[in-house]
Amino acid sequence: MDLIERLRAGLPAEALLTDPDVTASYARDMANFCAAGRPAAVVLPRTVEQVQHVMRTATELRVPVVPQGARTGVSGAANAIDDCIVLSLVKMDRILEIDPVDRIAVVEPGVVNATLSRAVNEHGLYYPPDPSSWEMCTIGGNIGTAAGGLCCVKYGVTAEYVLGLEVVLADGRLITTGRRTAKGVAGYDLTRLFVGAEGTLGVVVRATLALKPEPPQQLALVAEFGSAAAAGDAVCRIMAGGHTPALLELMDRTSIQAVNAMAQMGLPETTEVLLLAAFDTPDPAADLAAVGALCQAAGATDVVPAETAAESELLLQARRMTFTALERIRPAMLIDDVCVPRSQLAAMLEGTAAIAAAHDLTIGVCAHAGDGNTHPLVCFDPADPDEERRARTAFDEIMSLGLTLGGTITGEHGVGILKKDWLARELGADSLELHRGIKQVFDPLGILNPGKVF
Ligand SMILES: Cc1cc2nc3c(=O)[nH]c(=O)nc-3n(C[C@H](O)[C@H](O)[C@H](O)COP(=O)(O)OP(=O)(O)OC[C@H]3O[C@@H](n4cnc5c(N)ncnc54)[C@H](O)[C@@H]3O)c2cc1C
Numbered sequence: 447m448d449l450i451e452r453l454r455a456g457l458p459a460e461a462l463l464t465d466p467d468v469t470a471s472y473a474r475d476m477a478n479f480c481a482a483g484r485p486a487a488v489v490l491p492r493t494v495e496q497v498q499h500v501m502r503t504a505t506e507l508r509v510p511v512v513p514q515g516a517r518t519g520v521s522g523a524a525n526a527i528d529d530c531i532v533l534s535l536v537k538m539d540r541i542l543e544i545d546p547v548d549r550i551a552v553v554e555p556g557v558v559n560a561t562l563s564r565a566v567n568e569h570g571l572y573y574p575p576d577p578s579s580w581e582m583c584t585i586g587g588n589i590g591t592a593a594g595g596l597c598c599v600k601y602g603v604t605a606e607y608v609l610g611l612e613v614v615l616a617d618g619r620l621i622t623t624g625r626r627t628a629k630g631v632a633g634y635d636l637t638r639l640f641v642g643a644e645g646t647l648g649v650v651v652r653a654t655l656a657l658k659p660e661p662p663q664q665l666a667l668v669a670e671f672g673s674a675a676a677a678g679d680a681v682c683r684i685m686a687g688g689h690t691p692a693l694l695e696l697m698d699r700t701s702i703q704a705v706n707a708m709a710q711m712g713l714p715e716t717t718e719v720l721l722l723a724a725f726d727t728p729d730p731a732a733d734l735a736a737v738g739a740l741c742q743a744a745g746a747t748d749v750v751p752a753e754t755a756a757e758s759e760l761l762l763q764a765r766r767m768t769f770t771a772l773e774r775i776r777p778a779m780l781i782d783d784v785c786v787p788r789s790q791l792a793a794m795l796e797g798t799a800a801i802a803a804a805h806d807l808t809i810g811v812c813a814h815a816g817d818g819n820t821h822p823l824v825c826f827d828p829a830d831p832d833e834e835r836r837a838r839t840a841f842d843e844i845m846s847l848g849l850t851l852g853g854t855i856t857g858e859h860g861v862g863i864l865k866k867d868w869l870a871r872e873l874g875a876d877s878l879e880l881h882r883g884i885k886q887v888f889d890p891l892g893i894l895n896p897g898k899v900f
Contacts, residue, residue: 480522678792
């Protein structure tokens with residue numbers, strides 16, 4: 447029996463797609479420049495048993511499997527490889543439980559982040575991890591990439607909210623990791639191992655997530671700066687001053703102009719750097735006043751507090767649309783994700799500007815400034831081979847700069863295909879060897895998302 451017949455034997459007809467025109471549309475995520483192959487089939491399971499059937503079949507026939515969420519990833523981690531099974535979890539999208547006493551939600555992997563956020567809000571609860579793509583991306587993908595977001599400076603990233611998982615292993619066995627209790631230390635922390643594994647160790651089919659009580663509505667301010675150094679100094683003053691904003695975001699002038707061009711947001715275009723801070727404390731106005739004063743002490747040319755929650759939300763929307771806006775200014779874009787210690791943020795921004803100038807490129811920068819997590823977006827035209835070469839060189843130099851400053855090549859987007867060549871430089875040979883050993887234990891045949899991460 448061939449692969450398709452074997453898959454069909456355990457799946458409802460609508461769960462198996464084999465038309466090449468249709469399967470091609472599942473070939474890649476949003477990382478434009480990563481290789482993507484042609485899947486042999488796309489499977490859209492609705493049950494754990496169907497996922498197990500796919501993995502058993504893949505193991506028997508030694509066929510690679512690429513788990514996928516909404517394909518909003520930006521590192522090629524969800525890209526198909528030739529003749530693989532794409533296992534798209536988007537139809538497993540039920541919220542199974544929301545428990546206000548245990549403060550947990552139990553969900554299937556295809557639940558969209560914003561859908562979960564809104565559902566738990568109705569119970570007075572809060573699921574903090576909020577990637578800018580939250581209206582599209584799935585919880586399974588968030589777990590696969592250990593996604594961050596805007597509010598992580600106060601509330602932490604996805605890893606801090608995943609208490610337990612159900613995972614289908616490469617050979618089709620189903621395991622349960624972690625807990626639904628407030629505490630628990632039994633055995634190695636396999637749950638954390640799966641978070642950020644980019645689909646290389648198992649297929650997440652259920653997740654138990656920690657929730658927080660819903661905080662008061664947040665209020666934001668914008669501060670304008672004439673230089674990256676001044677903005678970086680403000681971030682240091684805010685953090686050293688003991689403040690923990692619910693978000694602390696940054697946009698440079700290129701990003702501001704791109705957002706204005708796309709959505710007429712009326713952001714100030716003459717400023718070099720905008721800092722956006724928000725508090726969800728009982729008295730956000732007082733916290734914003736204190737942070738505004740620190741921004742001024744660092745040299746802010748203007749500080750404007752939003753007067754209403756609606757105004758604050760508008761500012762956040764402007765920040766969230768930066769990727770999309772910058773994508774419009776040149777035909778292509780390489781998205782970097784270098785995270786440095788906060789104290790090195792200014793050096794990272796200045797170094798990135800110097801790299802852009804040296805290679806005569808447009809590099810817009812937005813950042814989760816409170817985390818030191820910068821997104822330099824290298825814009826270029828792939829029809830111009832010289833410009834593409836310069837863009838790729840600049841992209842690499844930015845990662846090199848990040849490592850020199852004590853940072854990491856990826857704060858939240860993951861390694862995927864895009865940064866595979868860089869992982870060894872950050873981890874070192876011994877650590878990489880351990881990674882390979884762990885992969886061997888979970889996936890001895892190497893069928894789970896091969897060619898990704900390392
Ligand atoms: C406009 C825009 C803004 C973004 N902003 C942010 C941001 O602020 N913060 C951030 O962290 N990211 C951001 N991203 C990147 C992206 O949205 C995240 O990486 C997100 O977590 C991917 O989720 P997804 O459902 O699209 O997963 P996919 O892209 O489909 O998959 C991502 C990885 O997870 C694996 N995977 C998916 N589902 C499963 C599963 N059930 N079991 C095992 N592995 C699985 C895949 O194999 C792949 O390795 C942004 C992307 C865009 C386009």
